[in-house]
Amino acid sequence: MKKIKAVIMGFGDRGQVYAEYAEKRPDVFEIAGVVDPDPVRVEKAKKRYNLKEEYCFTDPAEFYARDKFCDAVINATMDSLHYATTAPLLEKGYNVLLEKPVSSNPSELRDLARRAKENGVTLMVCHVLRYAPFYREIKKVILSGEIGDIRHIYLAENVAVYHMLSSYIRGKWSSESECGSGMLMAKCCHDLDLAVWLKGNSRPKAVTSVGSRRFFNAANKPAGGGTRCLTDCRIERECPYSCRKLYLENDVYPFLVWTGVEGKDWSEVTDLKEREELLKTVNPHGKCCFEDKDLVDQQSVLILFGDGSTATLDMIGGVTRPGRNIHIVGETGEIEGFLEDNVFFTRKYLPETTGYSETKTIITEDVSGAHSGGDLRLVKDFVATVSGGERSPSCTDIEDSIDGHLVAVAAEISRKTGKTVFTDMLV
Ligand SMILES: NC(=O)c1ccc[n+]([C@@H]2O[C@H](COP(=O)([O-])OP(=O)(O)OC[C@H]3O[C@@H](n4cnc5c(N)ncnc54)[C@H](O)[C@@H]3O)[C@@H](O)[C@H]2O)c1
Structure with a gap:
Protein backbone atom coordinates (compact mmCIF):
# COMPACT_ATOMS: atom_id res chain seq x y z
CA MET A 1 0.00 0.00 0.00
CA LYS A 2 1.33 3.46 -0.92
CA LYS A 3 2.25 5.60 2.09
CA ILE A 4 -0.13 8.56 2.45
CA LYS A 5 1.17 11.94 3.58
CA ALA A 6 -1.31 14.40 5.06
CA VAL A 7 -1.46 17.91 6.42
CA ILE A 8 -3.49 18.44 9.59
CA MET A 9 -5.61 21.56 9.19
CA GLY A 10 -6.73 22.53 12.69
CA PHE A 11 -4.49 20.83 15.26
CA GLY A 12 -7.14 21.02 18.00
CA ASP A 13 -8.73 18.18 19.92
CA ARG A 14 -9.91 16.23 16.90
CA GLY A 15 -6.95 16.98 14.65
CA GLN A 16 -4.63 15.62 17.32
CA VAL A 17 -6.67 12.42 17.65
CA TYR A 18 -6.56 11.66 13.91
CA ALA A 19 -2.84 12.52 13.67
CA GLU A 20 -2.12 9.73 16.16
CA TYR A 21 -2.61 7.21 13.39
CA ALA A 22 0.81 8.28 12.06
CA GLU A 23 2.32 7.09 15.35
CA LYS A 24 0.44 3.80 15.17
CA ARG A 25 1.09 3.05 11.48
CA PRO A 26 4.15 5.06 10.35
CA ASP A 27 4.55 2.56 7.50
CA VAL A 28 1.36 3.79 5.77
CA PHE A 29 0.64 7.26 7.14
CA GLU A 30 2.79 10.32 7.77
CA ILE A 31 2.02 13.86 8.94
CA ALA A 32 3.41 16.16 6.23
CA GLY A 33 2.53 19.54 7.76
CA VAL A 34 0.21 21.54 9.97
CA VAL A 35 -2.02 24.58 9.48
CA ASP A 36 -3.44 26.33 12.54
CA PRO A 37 -3.62 30.02 13.48
CA ASP A 38 -2.79 29.01 17.06
CA PRO A 39 1.05 29.08 17.33
CA VAL A 40 0.98 26.90 20.48
CA ARG A 41 -0.73 24.14 18.55
CA VAL A 42 1.51 24.50 15.50
CA GLU A 43 4.54 24.18 17.78
CA LYS A 44 3.06 21.10 19.41
CA ALA A 45 2.51 19.45 16.01
CA LYS A 46 5.96 20.47 14.81
CA LYS A 47 7.64 18.81 17.77
CA ARG A 48 5.47 15.72 17.87
CA TYR A 49 5.80 14.93 14.17
CA ASN A 50 9.27 16.35 13.56
CA LEU A 51 7.98 18.75 10.91
CA LYS A 52 10.14 21.14 8.92
CA GLU A 53 9.42 24.86 9.43
CA GLU A 54 8.40 25.29 5.79
CA TYR A 55 5.45 22.91 6.30
CA CYS A 56 4.11 24.61 9.45
CA PHE A 57 1.59 27.38 8.82
CA THR A 58 0.02 29.78 11.31
CA ASP A 59 -1.43 31.71 8.37
CA PRO A 60 -3.85 29.50 6.40
CA ALA A 61 -3.49 31.87 3.38
CA GLU A 62 0.19 30.94 3.11
CA PHE A 63 -0.69 27.26 2.99
CA TYR A 64 -3.30 27.83 0.25
CA ALA A 65 -0.78 29.88 -1.73
CA ARG A 66 1.66 26.95 -1.74
CA ASP A 67 1.56 24.28 -4.47
CA LYS A 68 0.11 20.93 -3.43
CA PHE A 69 2.87 19.07 -1.57
CA CYS A 70 1.22 15.92 -0.21
CA ASP A 71 -1.68 13.52 -0.81
CA ALA A 72 -4.29 14.65 1.65
CA VAL A 73 -5.56 17.12 4.22
CA ILE A 74 -7.37 16.22 7.42
CA ASN A 75 -9.64 19.18 8.04
CA ALA A 76 -10.46 19.35 11.75
CA THR A 77 -11.35 23.03 12.01
CA MET A 78 -14.53 24.12 13.80
CA ASP A 79 -17.98 23.62 12.28
CA SER A 80 -18.56 27.01 10.65
CA LEU A 81 -15.23 26.87 8.74
CA HIS A 82 -15.69 23.51 7.03
CA TYR A 83 -17.09 24.66 3.69
CA ALA A 84 -14.82 27.68 3.14
CA THR A 85 -11.66 25.78 4.13
CA THR A 86 -12.46 22.62 2.14
CA ALA A 87 -13.57 24.02 -1.23
CA PRO A 88 -10.08 25.33 -2.18
CA LEU A 89 -8.44 22.10 -0.99
CA LEU A 90 -10.54 20.07 -3.42
CA GLU A 91 -9.70 22.51 -6.22
CA LYS A 92 -5.99 22.03 -5.50
CA GLY A 93 -6.38 18.27 -5.83
CA TYR A 94 -6.07 17.29 -2.18
CA ASN A 95 -7.98 14.28 -0.91
CA VAL A 96 -9.82 15.48 2.18
CA LEU A 97 -10.93 13.83 5.39
CA LEU A 98 -13.37 16.42 6.75
CA GLU A 99 -14.74 16.64 10.25
CA LYS A 100 -18.49 16.59 10.65
CA PRO A 101 -20.71 18.51 10.28
CA VAL A 102 -19.90 19.40 6.67
CA SER A 103 -22.31 22.33 6.52
CA SER A 104 -25.87 23.29 7.45
CA ASN A 105 -26.36 24.78 3.99
CA PRO A 106 -27.70 22.32 1.36
CA SER A 107 -26.11 24.11 -1.59
CA GLU A 108 -22.71 24.07 0.13
CA LEU A 109 -23.12 20.35 0.81
CA ARG A 110 -23.85 19.63 -2.84
CA ASP A 111 -21.13 22.01 -4.02
CA LEU A 112 -18.40 20.15 -2.09
CA ALA A 113 -19.57 16.81 -3.50
CA ARG A 114 -19.48 18.27 -7.01
CA ARG A 115 -16.00 19.73 -6.55
CA ALA A 116 -14.67 16.40 -5.22
CA LYS A 117 -16.10 14.56 -8.25
CA GLU A 118 -14.88 17.12 -10.80
CA ASN A 119 -11.37 17.11 -9.37
CA GLY A 120 -11.26 13.33 -9.06
CA VAL A 121 -10.40 13.36 -5.35
CA THR A 122 -11.79 11.65 -2.28
CA LEU A 123 -13.90 13.67 0.14
CA MET A 124 -14.64 11.59 3.19
CA VAL A 125 -16.56 12.79 6.24
CA CYS A 126 -15.57 11.80 9.80
CA HIS A 127 -18.56 9.55 10.47
CA VAL A 128 -16.59 7.83 13.21
CA LEU A 129 -19.52 5.77 14.49
CA ALA A 218 -34.03 30.42 32.81
CA ALA A 219 -37.47 29.44 34.11
CA ASN A 220 -35.89 26.43 35.83
CA LYS A 221 -33.22 28.44 37.64
CA PRO A 222 -33.65 27.53 41.32
CA ALA A 223 -34.30 30.29 43.88
CA GLY A 224 -30.93 31.67 44.98
CA GLY A 225 -29.26 30.82 41.66
CA GLY A 226 -26.88 33.43 40.22
CA THR A 227 -25.12 34.17 36.95
CA ARG A 228 -21.87 32.31 37.77
CA CYS A 229 -21.46 29.33 40.10
CA LEU A 230 -18.49 30.69 42.03
CA THR A 231 -19.44 34.35 42.32
CA ASP A 232 -23.10 35.13 42.95
CA CYS A 233 -24.84 31.75 43.31
CA ARG A 234 -26.23 31.14 46.81
CA ILE A 235 -27.07 27.49 46.19
CA GLU A 236 -23.82 26.45 44.51
CA ARG A 237 -22.93 23.82 47.10
CA GLU A 238 -26.25 22.01 46.60
CA CYS A 239 -26.48 22.45 42.81
CA PRO A 240 -25.65 19.19 40.98
CA TYR A 241 -24.45 21.19 37.97
CA SER A 242 -21.94 23.43 39.76
CA CYS A 243 -18.70 23.98 37.87
CA ARG A 244 -16.84 23.30 41.11
CA LYS A 245 -18.02 19.68 41.18
CA LEU A 246 -17.36 19.18 37.48
CA TYR A 247 -14.05 20.92 36.91
CA LEU A 248 -12.36 21.47 40.29
CA GLU A 249 -13.39 18.42 42.31
CA ASN A 250 -13.57 16.23 39.19
CA ASP A 251 -11.46 16.78 36.10
CA VAL A 252 -14.23 16.55 33.51
CA TYR A 253 -13.16 17.20 29.86
CA PRO A 254 -10.04 19.26 30.75
CA PHE A 255 -9.23 19.73 27.04
CA LEU A 256 -12.59 21.49 26.54
CA VAL A 257 -12.56 23.54 29.72
CA TRP A 258 -8.99 24.84 29.97
CA THR A 259 -8.02 25.33 26.30
CA GLY A 260 -6.91 28.75 25.13
CA VAL A 261 -6.47 30.20 28.59
CA GLU A 262 -3.75 32.88 28.39
CA GLY A 263 -2.45 31.27 25.23
CA LYS A 264 -1.62 28.03 27.04
CA ASP A 265 -2.19 24.46 26.09
CA TRP A 266 -4.94 23.00 28.32
CA SER A 267 -2.51 20.55 29.92
CA GLU A 268 -0.43 23.45 31.29
CA VAL A 269 -3.30 24.93 33.31
CA THR A 270 -2.83 22.75 36.36
CA ASP A 271 -2.94 25.10 39.34
CA LEU A 272 -6.23 24.64 41.23
CA LYS A 273 -6.30 28.26 42.42
CA GLU A 274 -5.79 29.49 38.87
CA ARG A 275 -8.56 27.20 37.65
CA GLU A 276 -10.93 28.54 40.30
CA GLU A 277 -10.14 32.13 39.34
CA LEU A 278 -10.77 31.36 35.68
CA LEU A 279 -14.14 29.84 36.46
CA LYS A 280 -15.05 32.95 38.44
CA THR A 281 -14.26 35.37 35.64
CA VAL A 282 -13.60 34.57 31.97
CA ASN A 283 -14.36 30.90 31.58
CA PRO A 284 -17.80 30.10 30.07
CA HIS A 285 -17.82 26.85 32.05
CA GLY A 286 -18.26 28.91 35.22
CA LYS A 287 -21.64 30.27 34.10
CA CYS A 288 -25.02 29.20 35.48
CA CYS A 289 -26.46 26.45 33.28
CA PHE A 290 -30.03 27.68 33.69
CA GLU A 291 -30.08 30.19 30.83
CA ASP A 292 -32.23 30.70 27.76
N1 LIG B 1 -16.30 13.18 14.57
C1 LIG B 1 -16.63 13.42 15.82
O1 LIG B 1 -17.15 12.58 16.49
C2 LIG B 1 -16.37 14.75 16.44
C3 LIG B 1 -16.25 14.89 17.82
C4 LIG B 1 -15.99 16.15 18.35
C5 LIG B 1 -15.88 17.24 17.50
N2 LIG B 1 -16.03 17.07 16.16
C6 LIG B 1 -15.89 18.20 15.23
O2 LIG B 1 -14.51 18.39 15.00
C7 LIG B 1 -14.27 19.75 14.66
C8 LIG B 1 -13.12 20.26 15.49
O3 LIG B 1 -13.47 20.23 16.85
P1 LIG B 1 -12.36 20.40 17.97
O4 LIG B 1 -13.03 20.11 19.25
O5 LIG B 1 -11.15 19.65 17.61
O6 LIG B 1 -12.10 21.97 17.84
P2 LIG B 1 -10.81 22.78 18.33
O7 LIG B 1 -11.27 24.16 18.57
O8 LIG B 1 -10.15 22.05 19.46
O9 LIG B 1 -9.84 22.71 17.08
C9 LIG B 1 -10.01 23.50 15.95
C10 LIG B 1 -8.65 24.04 15.56
O10 LIG B 1 -8.77 24.71 14.30
C11 LIG B 1 -7.91 25.85 14.34
N3 LIG B 1 -8.30 26.78 13.27
C12 LIG B 1 -9.13 27.85 13.32
N4 LIG B 1 -9.22 28.42 12.10
C13 LIG B 1 -8.45 27.69 11.26
C14 LIG B 1 -8.13 27.78 9.87
N5 LIG B 1 -8.66 28.72 9.10
N6 LIG B 1 -7.29 26.86 9.34
C15 LIG B 1 -6.74 25.91 10.12
N7 LIG B 1 -7.01 25.77 11.44
C16 LIG B 1 -7.86 26.65 12.01
C17 LIG B 1 -8.08 26.37 15.76
O11 LIG B 1 -7.02 27.23 16.15
C18 LIG B 1 -8.10 25.07 16.55
O12 LIG B 1 -6.81 24.67 16.96
C19 LIG B 1 -15.58 20.48 14.90
O13 LIG B 1 -16.21 20.72 13.68
C20 LIG B 1 -16.38 19.52 15.75
O14 LIG B 1 -17.77 19.66 15.57
C21 LIG B 1 -16.26 15.86 15.64
Missing part, protein backbone atom coordinates in the same frame (compact mmCIF):
# COMPACT_ATOMS: atom_id res chain seq x y z
CA ARG A 130 -19.78 3.85 11.21
CA TYR A 131 -16.31 2.55 12.08
CA ALA A 132 -17.12 1.51 15.64
CA PRO A 133 -17.08 -2.31 15.55
CA PHE A 134 -20.60 -2.34 17.09
CA TYR A 135 -22.23 -0.56 14.13
CA ARG A 136 -19.91 -2.13 11.56
CA GLU A 137 -21.05 -5.61 12.70
CA ILE A 138 -24.71 -4.54 12.64
CA LYS A 139 -24.21 -3.31 9.07
CA LYS A 140 -22.72 -6.71 8.15
CA VAL A 141 -25.80 -8.51 9.51
CA ILE A 142 -28.03 -6.20 7.45
CA LEU A 143 -25.93 -6.73 4.30
CA SER A 144 -26.08 -10.53 4.84
CA GLY A 145 -29.86 -10.30 4.33
CA GLU A 146 -30.55 -12.04 7.65
CA ILE A 147 -33.22 -9.59 8.81
CA GLY A 148 -34.50 -8.78 5.32
CA ASP A 149 -35.25 -5.31 4.06
CA ILE A 150 -35.35 -2.71 6.85
CA ARG A 151 -38.81 -1.39 7.78
CA HIS A 152 -37.93 0.76 10.79
CA ILE A 153 -34.85 2.00 12.65
CA TYR A 154 -35.22 3.33 16.17
CA LEU A 155 -32.24 5.30 17.51
CA ALA A 156 -31.74 7.14 20.77
CA GLU A 157 -28.83 9.30 21.80
CA ASN A 158 -28.71 9.88 25.54
CA VAL A 159 -26.25 12.70 26.27
CA ALA A 160 -24.85 12.50 29.80
CA VAL A 161 -25.25 15.44 32.18
CA TYR A 162 -21.51 16.23 32.30
CA HIS A 163 -21.20 16.02 28.49
CA MET A 164 -24.30 18.13 27.88
CA LEU A 165 -23.02 20.82 30.23
CA SER A 166 -19.39 20.86 29.04
CA SER A 167 -19.96 20.73 25.28
CA TYR A 168 -23.39 22.21 24.71
CA ILE A 169 -24.95 24.16 27.57
CA ARG A 170 -21.75 26.04 28.44
CA GLY A 171 -19.31 24.74 25.83
CA LYS A 172 -18.18 25.67 22.35
CA TRP A 173 -21.34 24.29 20.72
CA SER A 174 -23.68 26.15 23.11
CA SER A 175 -25.31 28.36 20.48
CA GLU A 176 -26.53 27.59 16.99
CA SER A 177 -26.16 31.20 15.86
CA GLU A 178 -22.60 31.50 17.22
CA CYS A 179 -21.21 28.11 16.19
CA GLY A 180 -23.13 27.50 12.96
CA SER A 181 -24.48 24.15 14.19
CA GLY A 182 -27.61 23.35 16.14
CA MET A 183 -27.77 20.36 18.47
CA LEU A 184 -28.68 17.91 15.70
CA MET A 185 -25.81 18.97 13.46
CA ALA A 186 -23.29 19.25 16.26
CA LYS A 187 -24.16 16.05 18.11
CA CYS A 188 -26.62 13.91 16.22
CA CYS A 189 -25.43 14.19 12.64
CA HIS A 190 -23.70 10.90 13.57
CA ASP A 191 -27.03 9.30 14.43
CA LEU A 192 -28.84 10.65 11.39
CA ASP A 193 -25.96 9.42 9.27
CA LEU A 194 -26.29 5.98 10.88
CA ALA A 195 -30.01 5.89 10.01
CA VAL A 196 -29.29 6.71 6.34
CA TRP A 197 -26.22 4.45 6.05
CA LEU A 198 -27.83 1.45 7.78
CA LYS A 199 -30.99 1.75 5.69
CA GLY A 200 -28.78 1.94 2.63
CA ASN A 201 -31.16 1.02 -0.18
CA SER A 202 -33.58 3.94 -0.08
CA ARG A 203 -33.02 7.67 0.34
CA PRO A 204 -34.66 9.83 3.03
CA LYS A 205 -37.66 11.61 1.58
CA ALA A 206 -39.49 13.52 4.32
CA VAL A 207 -38.59 14.64 7.85
CA THR A 208 -40.58 15.87 10.82
CA SER A 209 -39.12 17.03 14.11
CA VAL A 210 -40.06 18.55 17.45
CA GLY A 211 -37.80 19.72 20.27
CA SER A 212 -37.28 22.28 22.97
CA ARG A 213 -35.03 23.81 25.58
CA ARG A 214 -36.94 21.86 28.17
CA PHE A 215 -34.72 21.75 31.24
CA PHE A 216 -31.64 23.99 31.11
CA ASN A 217 -33.61 27.23 30.80
CA LYS A 293 -30.22 30.01 24.59
CA ASP A 294 -31.03 28.91 21.05
CA LEU A 295 -29.83 25.31 21.51
CA VAL A 296 -32.41 22.64 22.36
CA ASP A 297 -31.77 20.11 25.12
CA GLN A 298 -34.10 17.49 23.70
CA GLN A 299 -35.34 16.74 20.21
CA SER A 300 -37.07 13.94 18.32
CA VAL A 301 -36.81 13.30 14.57
CA LEU A 302 -39.02 11.17 12.33
CA ILE A 303 -37.75 10.17 8.87
CA LEU A 304 -39.74 8.70 5.98
CA PHE A 305 -37.64 6.91 3.34
CA GLY A 306 -38.58 6.68 -0.34
CA ASP A 307 -39.64 3.03 0.01
CA GLY A 308 -42.05 3.78 2.88
CA SER A 309 -39.80 2.64 5.71
CA THR A 310 -39.22 4.92 8.68
CA ALA A 311 -36.61 5.88 11.28
CA THR A 312 -36.77 7.81 14.52
CA LEU A 313 -34.12 9.48 16.64
CA ASP A 314 -34.62 10.72 20.20
CA MET A 315 -31.90 12.99 21.54
CA ILE A 316 -32.13 13.70 25.24
CA GLY A 317 -29.50 15.94 26.79
CA GLY A 318 -28.71 15.64 30.49
CA VAL A 319 -29.33 11.96 31.26
CA THR A 320 -27.77 9.80 33.97
CA ARG A 321 -26.34 6.95 31.89
CA PRO A 322 -24.87 8.06 28.55
CA GLY A 323 -25.30 5.89 25.50
CA ARG A 324 -26.93 5.07 22.22
CA ASN A 325 -29.78 2.57 21.75
CA ILE A 326 -30.67 0.95 18.46
CA HIS A 327 -33.57 -1.27 17.42
CA ILE A 328 -33.93 -2.22 13.76
CA VAL A 329 -37.01 -4.00 12.47
CA GLY A 330 -36.52 -5.84 9.21
CA GLU A 331 -39.02 -7.83 7.13
CA THR A 332 -37.66 -11.14 8.44
CA GLY A 333 -35.84 -10.29 11.67
CA GLU A 334 -34.75 -7.66 14.15
CA ILE A 335 -31.59 -6.27 15.71
CA GLU A 336 -31.45 -4.61 19.11
CA GLY A 337 -28.53 -3.29 21.15
CA PHE A 338 -26.86 -0.61 23.24
CA LEU A 339 -23.58 0.76 21.88
CA GLU A 340 -21.86 1.17 25.23
CA ASP A 341 -22.53 -2.50 26.10
CA ASN A 342 -20.91 -3.57 22.81
CA VAL A 343 -23.49 -6.30 22.56
CA PHE A 344 -26.42 -6.68 20.18
CA PHE A 345 -29.07 -9.30 19.57
CA THR A 346 -30.40 -10.59 16.26
CA ARG A 347 -33.88 -12.10 16.49
CA LYS A 348 -35.96 -14.15 14.04
CA TYR A 349 -39.63 -15.00 14.25
CA LEU A 350 -40.37 -18.73 14.83
CA PRO A 351 -43.81 -19.54 13.33
CA GLU A 352 -43.75 -23.07 14.86
CA THR A 353 -43.98 -21.62 18.36
CA THR A 354 -44.89 -17.97 17.59
CA GLY A 355 -41.78 -17.10 19.62
CA TYR A 356 -38.35 -16.09 18.35
CA SER A 357 -34.75 -17.21 18.11
CA GLU A 358 -32.02 -14.96 19.44
CA THR A 359 -28.32 -14.66 18.57
CA LYS A 360 -26.08 -12.59 20.81
CA THR A 361 -23.14 -10.77 19.20
CA ILE A 362 -20.44 -9.61 21.59
CA ILE A 363 -17.83 -7.19 20.28
CA THR A 364 -14.49 -8.49 21.50
CA GLU A 365 -12.21 -6.17 19.50
CA ASP A 366 -10.38 -3.29 21.16
CA VAL A 367 -12.90 -0.44 21.40
CA SER A 368 -10.79 1.89 23.49
CA GLY A 369 -10.62 5.58 22.64
CA ALA A 370 -13.49 7.87 21.77
CA HIS A 371 -16.49 6.78 19.72
CA SER A 372 -16.28 3.13 20.73
CA GLY A 373 -13.14 2.49 18.74
CA GLY A 374 -14.24 4.37 15.62
CA ASP A 375 -11.70 7.22 15.44
CA LEU A 376 -8.53 5.55 14.20
CA ARG A 377 -10.40 2.89 12.21
CA LEU A 378 -11.83 5.80 10.21
CA VAL A 379 -8.34 7.18 9.44
CA LYS A 380 -7.23 3.68 8.47
CA ASP A 381 -10.06 3.48 5.94
CA PHE A 382 -9.32 6.96 4.60
CA VAL A 383 -5.67 5.99 4.06
CA ALA A 384 -6.75 2.75 2.34
CA THR A 385 -9.20 4.65 0.10
CA VAL A 386 -6.67 7.30 -0.96
CA SER A 387 -3.96 4.75 -1.63
CA GLY A 388 -6.32 2.74 -3.84
CA GLY A 389 -6.79 -0.07 -1.33
CA GLU A 390 -10.00 -1.84 -0.45
CA ARG A 391 -12.77 0.24 1.17
CA SER A 392 -14.72 -1.16 4.11
CA PRO A 393 -18.56 -1.21 4.13
CA SER A 394 -18.34 1.81 6.45
CA CYS A 395 -16.89 3.90 3.64
CA THR A 396 -19.43 5.15 1.13
CA ASP A 397 -19.71 7.92 -1.42
CA ILE A 398 -19.96 11.51 -0.30
CA GLU A 399 -23.63 11.60 -1.42
CA ASP A 400 -24.54 9.27 1.46
CA SER A 401 -22.94 11.63 3.94
CA ILE A 402 -24.85 14.49 2.40
CA ASP A 403 -28.16 12.67 2.79
CA GLY A 404 -27.65 12.38 6.57
CA HIS A 405 -26.83 16.09 6.75
CA LEU A 406 -29.90 16.97 4.68
CA VAL A 407 -32.03 15.09 7.21
CA ALA A 408 -30.55 17.28 9.97
CA VAL A 409 -31.23 20.45 7.96
CA ALA A 410 -34.80 19.33 7.23
CA ALA A 411 -35.37 18.40 10.88
CA GLU A 412 -34.30 21.84 12.07
CA ILE A 413 -36.60 23.53 9.57
CA SER A 414 -39.43 21.25 10.66
CA ARG A 415 -38.81 21.96 14.36
CA LYS A 416 -38.87 25.70 13.73
CA THR A 417 -41.84 25.79 11.34
CA GLY A 418 -43.96 22.90 12.62
CA LYS A 419 -44.14 21.43 9.10
CA THR A 420 -42.95 18.22 7.45
CA VAL A 421 -39.99 18.96 5.18
CA PHE A 422 -39.15 17.09 1.95
CA THR A 423 -35.39 16.68 1.45
CA ASP A 424 -35.58 17.16 -2.33
CA MET A 425 -37.02 20.64 -1.79
CA LEU A 426 -34.02 21.83 0.26
CA VAL A 427 -31.95 24.49 -1.44
